[in-house]
Amino acid sequence: MTAPDEPPRRLPVPVRLIARETIGSFLTRLAFANSLHVAHLLSLARISRARSFTPATDDTAGWSPSAPDMIAALAGRSLPDLAAAIPLLAGMAPAGTALLRACGHCTAKKNVTGMVITRASPRDYLCARHQQWLRGIHRPSLASLPEVADSQRRHDRRTANVPDQDIARAHRQAQDITSQWLASGWHPALTERWQHRHHRLAAAIPGLEAVLTGVITHPEMLAIARLLITSQRTPGIRPQDIADRLSFPYPGRPHPLDPLHKYLSQ
Amino acid sequence: MVTGDGDRFPLTTREGWERFAGDQPADPKLLAEADLGLLSGADRTAYDHDRADYHSRLVTVATPTVRQVFAAGRRLVLLNRHQVSARRGLIVTGAAGTGKTTAVTQLGRNHELLLRHRLGQQATAGRMPVVYVTVPPAATPKMLAAEFARFAGVPVNNRQQNQADITNAVCDVLSRLRTDLVLVDEIHNLNLATRVGADASDQLKYLAERIPATFVYAGIDIEGSGLFGGTRGQQIAGRFGVISCDPFPYGTAGQRQQWQALIATLEQSLRLHRHEPGQLLRLDAYLHERTDGMIGSLSHLIRGAAVEAVMDGTERITRETLDRVGLDHAAETARTRRKTAAPRRRDSAG
Numbered sequence: 001m002t003a004p005d006e007p008p009r010r011l012p013v014p015v016r017l018i019a020r021e022t023i024g025s026f027l028t029r030l031a032f033a034n035s036l037h038v039a040h041l042l043s044l045a046r047i048s049r050a051r052s053f054t055p056a057t058d059d060t061a062g063w064s065p066s067a068p069d070m071i072a073a074l075a076g077r078s079l080p081d082l083a084a085a086i087p088l089l090a091g092m093a094p095a096g097t098a099l100l101r102a103c104g105h106c107t108a109k110k111n112v113t114g115m116v117i118t119r120a121s122p123r124d125y126l127c128a129r130h131q132q133w134l135r136g137i138h139r140p141s142l143a144s145l146p147e148v149a150d151s152q153r154r155h156d157r158r159t160a161n162v163p164d165q166d167i168a169r170a171h172r173q174a175q176d177i178t179s180q181w182l183a184s185g186w187h188p189a190l191t192e193r194w195q196h197r198h199h200r201l202a203a204a205i206p207g208l209e210a211v212l213t214g215v216i217t218h219p220e221m222l223a224i225a226r227l228l229i230t231s232q233r234t235p236g237i238r239p240q241d242i243a244d245r246l247s248f249p250y251p252g253r254p255h256p257l258d259p260l261h262k263y264l265s266q
Numbered sequence: 267m268v269t270g271d272g273d274r275f276p277l278t279t280r281e282g283w284e285r286f287a288g289d290q291p292a293d294p295k296l297l298a299e300a301d302l303g304l305l306s307g308a309d310r311t312a313y314d315h316d317r318a319d320y321h322s323r324l325v326t327v328a329t330p331t332v333r334q335v336f337a338a339g340r341r342l343v344l345l346n347r348h349q350v351s352a353r354r355g356l357i358v359t360g361a362a363g364t365g366k367t368t369a370v371t372q373l374g375r376n377h378e379l380l381l382r383h384r385l386g387q388q389a390t391a392g393r394m395p396v397v398y399v400t401v402p403p404a405a406t407p408k409m410l411a412a413e414f415a416r417f418a419g420v421p422v423n424n425r426q427q428n429q430a431d432i433t434n435a436v437c438d439v440l441s442r443l444r445t446d447l448v449l450v451d452e453i454h455n456l457n458l459a460t461r462v463g464a465d466a467s468d469q470l471k472y473l474a475e476r477i478p479a480t481f482v483y484a485g486i487d488i489e490g491s492g493l494f495g496g497t498r499g500q501q502i503a504g505r506f507g508v509i510s511c512d513p514f515p516y517g518t519a520g521q522r523q524q525w526q527a528l529i530a531t532l533e534q535s536l537r538l539h540r541h542e543p544g545q546l547l548r549l550d551a552y553l554h555e556r557t558d559g560m561i562g563s564l565s566h567l568i569r570g571a572a573v574e575a576v577m578d579g580t581e582r583i584t585r586e587t588l589d590r591v592g593l594d595h596a597a598e599t600a601r602t603r604r605k606t607a608a609p610r611r612r613d614s615a616g
Contacts, residue, residue, distance in 0.1 A: 012280065012394060012418045012439050033442070034420060035435035044421055 007069065008044050010076035011036075017077075017085035018102060018116050020095075024057030025117040026086055030075060032114060045070040055117045058087075059094045068092075087119050095119045097168075100134055103127035122168035125218065128153050133215050140212060144204035145197055151219035155226065162229055174225040177259040178217040186258060189248040190220065220246055224260060231264050277371070280419050283398055286371070287378045294320050296537050314576050317537050321572035325535045326372060327528055329561060331511050335369040336376055338509060339482055343377065343447055346480045352505065353474065355481040357453070359488040360511030363562035363594065366484040369511065370449045373482065374398055377447050394418065394443035397479070401455040406462050407469035411436055414473065418443070433469070437476040446479045453485035458492045458499065467498055513559035516551070526550050528561070532568050539581040546583055556593065558600040563593050 013033040015026070031041040039050035047053075049062030060067070068089055072079040083089040100120035106127060107116050118124075126133050128149045131142040142148050159167060185191045197216040214221075223245045231237045242260065243250035254261040275282035294316045297305075305313060326332075338356055346353040358366045374396040382390045399413040408429040414436040415422045422432055440448075450470065457463035474481045483506070485491070494503040514528065515521040526547055533546040546553075546568070557563035570591035571583045580587065592598070 008421070009279075009281070009419045012420060013442055014392065035438040036421065040421065040423055040426070043423075 007073040009073075011074050014076050016110050016112055017082070018107060018110070018112065018118065019085055020118045020121070021086055021102075022056060022058035022099065022117045022119060023071075023086055023088045024053060025055040025115070026075075027053075027071070028055045029112070029114050029116070041074070045074060055115060056099050058099070058119065060088065060092055097121065098135075100124055101139070103130055103132050103134060105130040105132065122164050122171055123152075123156060123159075125214070126152055133212070135214060136212070138212060140201060140205050140215065142215070144200045145215070148215060148218050151222050155222040158226060159229065166229060166232075167225070170225040170228045171221070173228055173263055174221045175214075177224055177263065178221045179213060180259045182213060182217060186255075187248060187250070190246070193248070194220075227260075228263060237264055278398060278400055278413070278417055280394060280417055283374075283396065283417070287375045287396070291320060291323055292316075294537050296539065299539070302539070318573050318576045320537060321569055321576065324532065324565065324569050324572070326368060327531045327561070327565075328372075329365060329369075329528065330524070331365055331509065332369045332372050335482075335509055336373050338507060339370075339373040339447070339480070340377065342480045342482075342507075346478075347446070351475060353478075353480060355474070355483065355506045357488055357493075357502075357506045357508045358482065358484040358511060359508060360486070361513065361560075362486055363560040364511035364513055365561045366486075366511045367451055368561075369509075370451065370482055370484045371398065374447055374449050392443070394440065394445050396447045396449065397440065397445050398449045398451070400452040401450060401466070401485075402452075403455050404457075404462065405455055405466045407465050408432065410466050410469050411473070414440070429469075433473070433476075437473065440477045440479070445477060448474075448477060448479045448481045449484070450481060451484045453483040453488060453493070454491050455485070456491075456493065458495065464498065467493075467502075471498075471501070514554070514561065516554040516559060522550070525554055525559070528564070529553060529568075532565070536568075536572055536583070538572060538575050538583065541575070541582040549585060549588070552585065552588070555604065556588065556601060567591055567593060 011030065011034045015029045015033050017026075027041060027045070028038055031038045034041075038053060042048070042050050042053060046064035046067045047062050048064070064070075068079055068082075071089075072082055075082060079089065087095040098120045100118050102116040102118050104115075106129065107113075120135075125135055126142060126149060131146075131149055133139050133142055133148075181187060181190060182194060194216045198212075201212060201215060227237060227242060227245055239250050239252050239254055256262075275285070277283055277286055294313075297313070302310075302313075335356070335358055342354055342356055358370055360366050378390075378396050381393070381395050397414065397417050399417050402409050402413060405413075411429060411432040412422050412424070415432055418436065418439050420432075420435050420439050427435075456467050456470070458467055470481075488494075489508070493499055514525045516525055529547055529550055533541075533543065536546075553564060553567065557567060567588060568583070571587045574587055574590060575581055575583055
């Protein structure tokens with residue numbers, strides 16, 4: 001229908017742009033909105049990898065040189081507009097961050113009813129507005145654990161000026177610490193607090209048997225991450241500061257193998 | 267690279283239709299004789315080119331038929347808005363050159379402009395209120411669905427998509443874009459005497475059921491084409507009103523007045539330096555004889571003469587200018603027939 005060098009016509013139904021969306025998710029939404037098979041849309045966009053293409057796809061494998069222009073023409077938007085929302089089109093290389101299914105309530109507010117996959121920023125764990133956990137397969141409502149969303153809000157406010165890569169590193173280290181604390185029961189008061197959260201979460205979501213470690217340890221993980229960031233700038237964090245920040249009796253002389261103590265002494 | 271320009275798209279595509287609906291041709295201002303003399307050669311050429319371009323389109327006259335189609339179409343759109351099935355439609359029929367296409371396209375254009383005015387440009391940006399398609403010759407159901415897809419811009423892969431795929435895609439997209447007026451031109455290309463034609467007619471009926479819109483058909487001599495015959499035809503006849511587009515008559519004083527009003531409207535829109543108002547009006551009988559009362563032929567004749575007057579520098583439309591403009595075969599044949607019949611009548615009378 002279209003000559004090889006002729007740009008395709010704009011598709012009749014446009015789709016809204018969602019920040020940091022993967023190209024696979026965007027093209028899948030564009031195809032569904034226009035009642036097209038994804039494979040057909042890919043052929044129009046001069047992309048030859050229909051078989052392994054999913055909404056989570058976020059690379060340029062099988063792309064012809066004209067593919068970005070074709071996508072822009074089909075979407076009815078300029079390439080810079082698309083690149084501002086879709087990280088792959090900005091750098092033509094996959095972003096290194098994790099894939100995340102965007103909050104369904106937030107996308108529905110923008111009249112986007114299908115699934116949207118985005119590249120998560122290091123701060124993306126939950127939707128504070130809709131009290132929804134976003135990471136992992138289980139995405140429980142956080143209505144029964146209001147402190148989780150509160151801690152995220154507080155964390156975002158206090159670390160607004162910290163670069164993303166520092167946040168990402170601090171979160172990785174903090175997750176390592178909390179998972180070790182949880183697995184080995186380093187601090188009974190903290191373990192009890194997490195068990196209590198787990199019971200509240202399990203009561204609110206019947207049938208959910210998986211232990212959502214990330215959810216129940218999230219407030220402490222964020223507090224530890226902030227401690228680690230602070231310690232990088234001003235070394236000499238005292239055990240009392242840790243106890244104050246985490247609101248539990250952290251020992252005045254921590255065990256030499258305590259993971260937090262090890263990180264702070266590095 | 268956004269292909270939003272409608273210049274390369276015909277009226278039977280979304281882009282072409284959007285251009286047509288939003289088109290407001292510039293009205294060139296006539297310069298005073300003194301100013302005209304001051305123009306350089308290149309400027310004069312550009313000035314004349316603009317006027318020739320303007321005259322090539324001239325104006326669309328709101329004839330009684332155009333007004334009747336608009337009023338009936340608008341009423342039906344409003345009546346059908348809450349109708350879940352058996353929506354009523356309209357058929358515009360008549361001989362070639364009587365202004366059927368102009369009437370239905372003006373209905374669509376006015377409907378779209380009214381919607382843009384009522385909801386605002388931004389709210390109508392994601393809508394496609396009007397669809398305009400023509401029935402291709404020897405149309406099959408798949409071809410008909412593909413015409414709708416072509417207008418909307420839904421890409422069709424003829425080898426991989428069957429009729430049901432294309433139809434479903436078209437109905438989904440048009441419902442999503444809230445189309446409420448569908449104009450189907452050249453409906454006489456449907457031949458209900460053949461199996462394929464009957465299937466295409468059924469397809470059109472199916473599309474009318476699936477797309478929540480008012481359907482308006484236009485075509486030549488539809489009553490005589492068999493569209494209202496048989497069981498299928500009875501259903502169409504039961505749901506569609508008919509407006510007939512006829513040539514302008516020139517018998518009674520009232521009919522002549524209507525014809526003159528049409529000429530006066532066209533004459534008023536001319537931008538020629540030496541053309542005196544009323545010059546064309548005095549040629550009303552001649553114009554009716556040349557065009558057989560067909561508005562399409564009249565418009566072509568006056569536009570052609572105006573362009574000729576700009577190009578040859580006479581800047582006025584005279585009988586000689588009009589004589590030089592050739593018309594369509596139908597109008598010329600009718601004129602010849604009348605010319606040969608008139609002496610015979612005189613002979614028999616004498």
